[in-house]
Amino acid sequence: MNLRRDVFQAIADPTRRAILSLVAFQSMTAGAIASNFGTARPTVSKHLAILTECELLEQTQNGREIYYHLNAKKMKEVADFIEPFRKMWDERFNKLETVMKKYKTKK
Amino acid sequence: MEHKTKVTAENGKLDLVITREFELPLELLFRAHADPDIVEQWMSNEYSTTKLLKLESKKHGSWQLETSDPQGKVVFRANGVIHEFVPDKKITRTFEMENTPFGVQLEVYEFEKINDDSSKLNLHVIYESVAQRDQVLQLPFTQGINLAHNRLQETVMKLK
Numbered sequence: 001m002n003l004r005r006d007v008f009q010a011i012a013d014p015t016r017r018a019i020l021s022l023v024a025f026q027s028m029t030a031g032a033i034a035s036n037f038g039t040a041r042p043t044v045s046k047h048l049a050i051l052t053e054c055e056l057l058e059q060t061q062n063g064r065e066i067y068y069h070l071n072a073k074k075m076k077e078v079a080d081f082i083e084p085f086r087k088m089w090d091e092r093f094n095k096l097e098t099v100m101k102k103y104k105t106k107k
Numbered sequence: 108m109e110h111k112t113k114v115t116a117e118n119g120k121l122d123l124v125i126t127r128e129f130e131l132p133l134e135l136l137f138r139a140h141a142d143p144d145i146v147e148q149w150m151s152n153e154y155s156t157t158k159l160l161k162l163e164s165k166k167h168g169s170w171q172l173e174t175s176d177p178q179g180k181v182v183f184r185a186n187g188v189i190h191e192f193v194p195d196k197k198i199t200r201t202f203e204m205e206n207t208p209f210g211v212q213l214e215v216y217e218f219e220k221i222n223d224d225s226s227k228l229n230l231h232v233i234y235e236s237v238a239q240r241d242q243v244l245q246l247p248f249t250q251g252i253n254l255a256h257n258r259l260q261e262t263v264m265k266l267k
C-alpha cells in the first residue's frame with residue numbers, strides 16, 4: 001500500500017509529470033532533462049531520484065552518461081490503480097439497473 | 108473493451124468524474140437515487156447490507172446510511188446534506204464517511220435522458236485535497252483485501 005501511495009504522490013507533482021512525458025519519447029540524461037526546466041539542476045535531480053525510487057524511471061549507463069527512460073510496466077500499474085474503484089461503482093450501478101428493471105415491468 | 112462505467116481522475120487534481128449509461132428511463136434512474144427503499148436495495152450486496160437511517164430527498168434535506176456485514180455488525184456509516192434537488196435533473200449533496208480522516212466530499216449528480224429507454228448519470232465528485240481524493244481511490248483495494256479475508260473465513264468455517 002505504501003509503495004502505491006508513493007507512486008501516486010510521485011506523479012501528483014507537475015514537474016515530475018513533465019519529466020515523465022519528456023522521457024516517454026526518448027532516453028535522456030539528467031542534464032538534457034534539466035535544460036527543459038527553469039528550476040535549478042539539484043531540484044530536477046531530486047525529482048529524478050524520487051521517480052527512480054518509485055521505479056517509474058529506469059537508469060541505463062552509457063559510457064560516462066546515465067540515461068533515464070520510462071518504466072512502462074510501472075506506468076501501466078498506475079493506470080490500473082483506478083480500476084478497483086471503477087469496478088466497485090460498476091457493480092453498484094449494475095445492481096441499480098437490475099433493481100430498477102423490476103419496477104419498469106411492474107408499471 | 109468499452110466499459111459501461113467510466114471513471115476519469117486526472118493526476119494531481121482534487122476531483123473525479125464517474126459516468127454511466129443505463130438501460131432505464133430517466134425517471135427510474137432518478138427514482139433509484141431519491142427513494143430510500145430503492146437505494147437500500149442497490150447499495151446492498153451479498154457481503155453487506157445498507158440501511159438508510161435517513162434520506163430527505165429535498166433541498167436542505169439530509170441523509171445518513173449505515174452498512175453492516177453479514178453478521179450484522181455495522182462496518183460503515185456515512186452522512187451528508189442535500190443542497191439541490193431537481194427531479195429528473197440534478198442532485199447536489201455532500202458525503203462524509205463517519206469516523207474516518209477522509210473529510211467531506213461534494214457530489215454533483217446530473218441525470219440526462221438519452222431516449223425513452225435509456226439515460227445517463229454524470230457524477231462529479233470534488234474532494235478537499237488531491238491527497239484525500241487519492242486516498243479514497245485506494246479504498247477499494249483495502250475493501251478487496253477485507254472481502255477476500257471474509258471469504259477465506261467463510262470457507263474455513265465450513266471446514267470445521
